[in-house]
Amino acid sequence: MTLLRFDGVAKRYPGGHEALVDVSFSVEAGEMLFITGHSGAGKSTLLRLVHLSERPSRGAVLVDERNLAQVRGARVPHHRRRVGTVFQDHRLLADRSVFDNVALPLVIAGVPRAEIGKRVRVTLEKLGLGGRERALPAQLSTGEQQRVGIARAVVAQPPLLVADEPTGNLDPQLAAEVMQLFASLPAQGTTVLIASHDLALIKRLRRRVLVLDHGRLVDDIAPEDLAA
Numbered sequence: 223m224t225l226l227r228f229d230g231v232a233k234r235y236p237g238g239h240e241a242l243v244d245v246s247f248s249v250e251a252g253e254m255l256f257i258t259g260h261s262g263a264g265k266s267t268l269l270r271l272v273h274l275s276e277r278p279s280r281g282a283v284l285v286d287e288r289n290l291a292q293v294r295g296a297r298v299p300h301h302r303r304r305v306g307t308v309f310q311d312h313r314l315l316a317d318r319s320v321f322d323n324v325a326l327p328l329v330i331a332g333v334p335r336a337e338i339g340k341r342v343r344v345t346l347e348k349l350g351l352g353g354r355e356r357a358l359p360a361q362l363s364t365g366e367q368q369r370v371g372i373a374r375a376v377v378a379q380p381p382l383l384v385a386d387e388p389t390g391n392l393d394p395q396l397a398a399e400v401m402q403l404f405a406s407l408p409a410q411g412t413t414v415l416i417a418s419h420d421l422a423l424i425k426r427l428r429r430r431v432l433v434l435d436h437g438r439l440v441d442d443i444a445p446e447d448l449a450a
């Protein structure tokens with residue numbers, strides 16, 4: 223089943239040149255893939271189109287074969303609940319504890335309290351944040367804040383997860399652990415899109431890689447061809 227499809231997508235920012243040029247690809251449910259390319263290649267833009275923080279100038283982005291152009295106004299938050307996001311500015315709530323920040327998507331989804339507690343703790347544990355439940359974001363290191371953002375994105379097991387350089391501020395050991403966590407999500411029904419320029423990490427994980435160059439999709443590499 224095709225979960226995500228880009229069909230001839232272009233994106234031009236006001237006053238800018240084209241950040242994406244005629245991009246087409248599709249992603250099956252349960253895939254995990256990387257988007258790579260130089261800085262300014264269009265990786266973040268591509269992810270923002272999936273999250274509906276930007277709209278394409280041309281072409282269509284479809285989730286579950288539904289054109290996101292039809293998702294307007296009041297329906298946008300509903301769409302976003304189905305898309306877990308890890309962006310570089312984690313946008314954690316400063317006056318809420320780590321626990322409350324991570325619990326938020328479950329609270330919004332109406333998950334019962336006891337279940338919330340369980341799921342938040344399991345997720346924090348997986349991300350090495352077991353002892354930090356009561357801390358406020360400002361009391362955490364950058365790497366810890368980043369992991370809280372990741373915990374919040376995955377806790378509700380969304381159908382789709384988009385992550386923009388999710389391991390950028392992490393040391394190699396933690397980066398590898400976070401990637402392993404992402405790699406475990408497809409088995410739980412989450413399709414995972416990760417923008418990254420960490421080629422070593424990508425090669426080690428051996429997943430499909432889309433390569434952007436100045437807004438164009440120039441390569442779509444299958445895992446078995448990654449060694450080269």
Ligand code: ADP
Pocket residue numbers: 235236238240241259260261262263264265266267268
């Ligand atoms: P990447 O994530 O690969 O670094 P981006 O998607 O952030 O690439 O950027 C692609 C191009 O679009 C770059 O030239 C960037 O400067 C431009 N761009 C990104 N966001 C905006 C914006 N909000 N307004 C104008 N130009 C933008």
Ligand code: ADP
Pocket residue numbers: 238262266310386
């Ligand atoms: P990333 O490294 O994740 O691609 P960027 O540095 O490209 O992030 O973008 C950070 C923020 O700045 C985004 O909100 C993006 O929309 C904005 N931005 C990026 N490039 C431009 C640009 N050329 N003009 C205006 N805003 C931009």
